[in-house]
Amino acid sequence: MRVESGKNKIKKKLLEEASLSKEGSKKSNGERKKKVKETKRQLLQKTAEDEEEDVNTVGFPQEVNPAAEGGKIETAKGKEEEEDPKSNVEMVNRLKKKKKKNNKEQLLKDAAKADKRGVCYLSRIPPHMDHVKLRHILSQYGEIQRIYLAPEDPTARVNRKRAGGFRGQEFSEGWVEFTNKSIAKRVANMLNGEQIAE
Numbered sequence: 001m002r003v004e005s006g007k008n009k010i011k012k013k014l015l016e017e018a019s020l021s022k023e024g025s026k027k028s029n030g031e032r033k034k035k036v037k038e039t040k041r042q043l044l045q046k047t048a049e050d051e052e053e054d055v056n057t058v059g060f061p062q063e064v065n066p067a068a069e070g071g072k073i074e075t076a077k078g079k080e081e082e083e084d085p086k087s088n089v090e091m092v093n094r095l096k097k098k099k100k101k102n103n104k105e106q107l108l109k110d111a112a113k114a115d116k117r118g119v120c121y122l123s124r125i126p127p128h129m130d131h132v133k134l135r136h137i138l139s140q141y142g143e144i145q146r147i148y149l150a151p152e153d154p155t156a157r158v159n160r161k162r163a164g165g166f167r168g169q170e171f172s173e174g175w176v177e178f179t180n181k182s183i184a185k186r187v188a189n190m191l192n193g194e195q196i197a198e
Contacts, residue, residue, distance in 0.1 A: 117179060117180070119175050119176065119178075120176045120187055122134075128170075129197055133197070134147060134174070138176055141183065142178050142183035143179045143180075146176075147174065147175070150174065151169060151170075151171055152169075152170045152172045157169075
């Protein structure tokens with residue numbers, strides 16, 4: 001005995017109807033859509049009945065998942081409740097609102113932390129200096145969050161390479177973000193005008 005799923009039966013039936021009715025092309029789109037909806041509804045009803053029979057013939061209990069079929073659900077308290085699609089929608093909406101609220105709270109916390117951070121501007125980056133070396137040098141003064149180094153102008157890079165200079169990436173300026181504003185101010189005052197690399 002061959003058992004087919006409900007979707008396969010529907011597809012097969014629709015394909016048979018499409019191949020049998022050549023006059024369907026003369027009908028308007030609205031009429032075709034109505035007919036397709038009606039046949040789908042009928043097939044779904046038939047497949048639901050068939051599935052109940054299939055489950056029973058295989059030996060499974062008939063009430064495998066009563067909630068999926070719109071049946072009753074037993075709660076932890078032992079009361080039986082009917083599945084309500086509106087309650088599912090309400091629950092999803094509540095979860096979305098809670099998630100939005102959590103996102104807003106997280107953004108406010110991050111903004112408060114950002115107000116405590118301090119940024120130091122580096123007007124010139126020495127040759128052969130990259131973000132790893134810069135982090136290594138400046139981390140001895142305090143904890144560093146982020147480093148941004150602006151790459152040099154592409155035309156200047158081409159000219160430097162033509163002249164036989166350093167072929168790697170060089171940077172023109174940069175910003176270093178410390179976790180604490182007071183540390184950033186102290187570092188800026190200490191290193192202002194000083195050479196930090198050879």
